[in-house]
Amino acid sequence: MPATTRAFVKASILYLGLGALLGALLLVNRWVPLGSAILALKASHVQFLVVGWLTQLILGVAWWLFPPLQIGLRPDLPLPVRRGRTQRGREPLFWAAFVCLNVGVLLQAVFAPLYSWTQIGLFNFLAGISGLFLVVAAVASVVNLWGRVRELGRGK
Amino acid sequence: MPPLARIYVKAAFVYFIATFVLGALMMLNGWLSFSHWLEAVEISQLHLLVVGWITQLAIGVAYWIFPRFLKEQDPRPRGSDALTWAVFLCLNAGLLLRFVFEPFYLMGPSPWLAALLAWSGVLQAVAALSFGWLIWGRIRAMEP
Numbered sequence: 470m471p472a473t474t475r476a477f478v479k480a481s482i483l484y485l486g487l488g489a490l491l492g493a494l495l496l497v498n499r500w501v502p503l504g505s506a507i508l509a510l511k512a513s514h515v516q517f518l519v520v521g522w523l524t525q526l527i528l529g530v531a532w533w534l535f536p537p538l539q540i541g542l543r544p545d546l547p548l549p550v551r552r553g554r555t556q557r558g559r560e561p562l563f564w565a566a567f568v569c570l571n572v573g574v575l576l577q578a579v580f581a582p583l584y585s586w587t588q589i590g591l592f593n594f595l596a597g598i599s600g601l602f603l604v605v606a607a608v609a610s611v612v613n614l615w616g617r618v619r620e621l622g623r624g625k
Numbered sequence: 626m627p628p629l630a631r632i633y634v635k636a637a638f639v640y641f642i643a644t645f646v647l648g649a650l651m652m653l654n655g656w657l658s659f660s661h662w663l664e665a666v667e668i669s670q671l672h673l674l675v676v677g678w679i680t681q682l683a684i685g686v687a688y689w690i691f692p693r694f695l696k697e698q699d700p701r702p703r704g705s706d707a708l709t710w711a712v713f714l715c716l717n718a719g720l721l722l723r724f725v726f727e728p729f730y731l732m733g734p735s736p737w738l739a740a741l742l743a744w745s746g747v748l749q750a751v752a753a754l755s756f757g758w759l760i761w762g763r764i765r766a767m768e769p
Contacts, residue, residue: 470692470767478687478764482757485680489753496723496746499730500739518675526683534690 470533473563477529480571484521488514509585513578520603521574528570528610532563535617558613566609573602626689629709633685636717640677644670665728676749677720684712684756691763704759712755719748 470478491514498507537556557563576599584592626634647663647670654663688709693702703709722745730738 470765472766475764475766478691479761482760482764485753486750486757489750493743493746493750497743499734500736500743518680523675523679523683526687530687 471557473557473560473567474529474533476567477525477532480567481522481525481529484517484525484574488517488522491517506582506586509582512581516574516578520570521578525570528566528614531614531617532557535614536619536621538616539619558617562609562613566606566613569602569609570606573599573606576602627703629703629706629713630685630689633681633688633713636713637678637682637685640673640681644674644678647673661732662728665731666724668731669724669727672720673724676716681716684716687760691760692765692767694763698762704763708755708759712752712759715748715755716752719745719752722748 491510494503494507495511495514497503538558576595580592580596580599583589584596647666650660651663651667651670654660688703694704722741726738726741726745730742
């Protein structure tokens, strides 16, 4: 399992734990009222689980397991010859996707509730730009993985 | 595929079908209005989809394909079977508890329904944290 995948998967598991804890807190709030402010955490709960956990896990595992790029294939052999990292794609671009995705998730999960509680405009701005980071992460991931969505084998 | 992974994946498939059947019934109910329960089940249906189907499938497949423990780390290649069972039971008990009781809570809140829902959230959180504990050591480079 490459280092990039390990970072994606470990981050995704942290978000699973955080998202589930927030979900539990939201449900406990129905039984033991903790204050109406807790309801603002619902957006963070969804963001942690759908983007932080599921999306990030899928991207990390795709980077690990999708067929390698055709770089370094030898047509006389039945299977691709592994040439290490280069066959997975542009690693710096994948790290950039990792940073953007996590910055996007955290900006939204932290500042959307903070804005709801304080009504400070800066927090609204920071939550607002989270979407741009997530779009960059999505485009960078797809651009990097696109060429690896192919049939396994010689020169295919 | 090891037996415990098969249990996760089969359970995920059951939720997959159940969620879509429920979704179809909810759509029909929007047209024919034959059940109040189906009007209140929307959030539970979403959780069946995201937790019961997608998350449970992801957990089952991760348990199956992630690098196994080195012998010096743990003699059990995929970690503790008891903990894997505990994750499965907590996840599904929490999810089903929520699915059964949340619509009734939304139709008419009561303290005991709220308590059951709180426990459903705690069970799912325990499952998530236990899965993290189970799998963390297997997120490692493969041996050459």
